[in-house]
Amino acid sequence: QVQLVESGGDLVQPGGSLRLSCVASGGRFSAAAMTWFRQAPGQQRDMVAAINSGGSTNYADSVKGRFTISRDNAKNTVFLQMNSLKPEDTGVYYCRYLNSRIYWGQGTQVTVSS
Numbered sequence: 001q002v003q004l005v006e007s008g009g010d011l012v013q014p015g016g017s018l019r020l021s022c023v024a025s026g027g028r029f030s031a032a033a034m035t036w037f038r039q040a041p042g043q044q045r046d047m048v049a050a051i052n053s054g055g056s057t058n059y060a061d062s063v064k065g066r067f068t069i070s071r072d073n074a075k076n077t078v079f080l081q082m083n084s085l086k087p088e089d090t091g092v093y094y095c096r097y098l099n100s101r102i103y104w105g106q107g108t109q110v111t112v113s114s
Contacts, residue, residue, distance in 0.1 A: 002027035009108030022095030032099035040091040
């Protein structure tokens with residue numbers, strides 16, 4: 001069983017920055033593919049950024065050049081650095097763990113508004 005706990009969400013003005021963290025307990029974090037998803041009110045949950053066990057990354061077109069995903073296997077943690085935030089980045093951000101099975105965190109709220 002894997003448990004994921006996200007943190008770092010907040011209310012921020014447009015153009016601001018936030019850093020999200022997702023800490024995993026249980027499982028083999030270093031072997032897992034980790035993905036950040038975003039879900040806006042009334043919308044589906046969409047992939048934002050992903051990093052595999054080898055460190056290769058993938059981003060949604062809407063966040064390329066603004067968001068950076070990284071991982072620290074020693075701390076069982078995946079990060080999402082979000083810069084130049086826009087109102088359309090608002091939503092609940094979830095991390096997903098994938099290694100044979102899928103696990104989700106509870107989400108952290110990001111609100112971008114003036």
